[in-house]
Amino acid sequence: MLSIIIPTLNEEKYLPLLLKEIKKQKFTGDYEIIVADAGSTDKTVKIAKEFGCIVVKGGLPARGRNEGAKIARGNIFLFTDADNVYLPGDFLRNLLGEFEKRKLDVASFPIYPKGNVFDKITYGIYNHWVQLIQRFSAYATNSVLVRSDIHQKVGGFDEEIKIAEDHFYAKIARKFGKFGFIKTKPVLTSTRRFEKEGRLKTYLKYLIAGIYMFFFGPIKKDIFRYRFDKR
Numbered sequence: 001m002l003s004i005i006i007p008t009l010n011e012e013k014y015l016p017l018l019l020k021e022i023k024k025q026k027f028t029g030d031y032e033i034i035v036a037d038a039g040s041t042d043k044t045v046k047i048a049k050e051f052g053c054i055v056v057k058g059g060l061p062a063r064g065r066n067e068g069a070k071i072a073r074g075n076i077f078l079f080t081d082a083d084n085v086y087l088p089g090d091f092l093r094n095l096l097g098e099f100e101k102r103k104l105d106v107a108s109f110p111i112y113p114k115g116n117v118f119d120k121i122t123y124g125i126y127n128h129w130v131q132l133i134q135r136f137s138a139y140a141t142n143s144v145l146v147r148s149d150i151h152q153k154v155g156g157f158d159e160e161i162k163i164a165e166d167h168f169y170a171k172i173a174r175k176f177g178k179f180g181f182i183k184t185k186p187v188l189t190s191t192r193r194f195e196k197e198g199r200l201k202t203y204l205k206y207l208i209a210g211i212y213m214f215f216f217g218p219i220k221k222d223i224f225r226y227r228f229d230k231r
Contacts, residue, residue, distance in 0.1 A: 002031040002096065003074030003148075006082050007064025009038040012047060014083040014190060019051040021085070027092040034072060036064035062157035062165040069151055077151055079166070080143040085114055086188035095145065098182045105150045105177025106170060108140035109184045115191040122203065131181045138179040140170035142189060150177045161218045163209055168218045 004022065008015060015035070022033060035048040036058030048055050056071055058064030065079045076096070088094075099107055110127045113119040130139040144166055153176040157165050170179065194202050212219060 001074040002029060002076050002078060002092070003069075003072035004031060004033045004078045004080065005036065005065055005068035005072060006033065006053075006080060007036045007038065007058050007061045007068070008040060008044050008048070008082045009058075010040045010042045011044045011082040012040075012042040014085060015044055016047050016051070017085045018080075018082055018087075019047070019053070021087040022092075023051070024089060025087065025092045026090050027096075029092075029096065030074075031092075032073060034068040036068040038064060060159070062159045062161060066156040066159065069148075069156060072148065075148050076145065077148055078143065078145050081189065083190040083192065084111070084142065084187050085190055088185035088187075091184055091187065094184050095182055098184075099145060099180075102180050102182075103178065104145075104180040104182075106138065106144065106146040106173040107180045107182050108138070108144060108170060109182045110186045111142050111189055112186040113191045113194070114188040115194065118199070119191060119194070127181075131183065134179060134181040138170040138174040139181075140166050142166065143187070144170055144173075145182075146173055147177065158218060160220045162222050163219050164213060165218075167213070 006015070006018070019033070033051070033053040035045075035053045035055050037045055037048070037055060038058045038060065045055055054071065056067050058067050069077055076099070095109060108130060112123045112127075141164075150173050154169065154173050157169050161168055173179070209219060
């Protein structure tokens with residue numbers, strides 16, 4: 001069984017788009033959708049319940065994912081963000097099929113912003129890089145597919161990390177199982193952070209954060225002022 005776990009905070013605009021994409025999937029396996037909400041004041045929780053989701057109390061993304069995983073019944077978890085606005089129709093079927101075929105324990109896959117040409121080129125470089133080095137290192141952003149027993153061995157997402165907790169999670173998970181980058185048709189995510197903070201500022205923040213993590217490890221200080229409500 002697949003458990004799809006989504007952390008949310010005031011996602012009434014984007015969550016229904018993602019849930020509609022999930023419902024349209026050409027996927028015949030059993031699955032459940034768990035929404036871990038961090039205290040939304042809009043219609044997020046109402047929308048989640050209307051779509052038949054299980055709703056639990058969440059927090060910042062790492063905590064939300066962990067709280068969702070605690071009540072998940074699946075043997076495989078898909079952690080994904082609420083503002084992924086498009087999934088290919090055969091996405092889940094192909095993702096799970098390749099995951100099992102390659103006997104993977106943790107995986108990431110191509111994600112592109114629903115933005116301009118520069119965004120697509122930038123993310124294309126990133127996705128190509130992850131694919132090239134998948135045998136030696138693990139990278140994940142936005143979404144992670146993982147077996148439930150590996151999640152337990154990792155101890156969940158580190159709730160002290162302020163940014164890129166998903167990236168750090170994948171690196172730790174790789175120590176307990178086989179990591180792979182699965183080439184699916186791209187998932188599209190929103191560009192709202194770019195639009196709110198500016199592309200140059202946001203890309204520079206990601207670049208500096210990557211350099212920081214390479215030399216000093218996970219970011220547990222709020223030096224980048226990363227805010228969940230701008231996801």
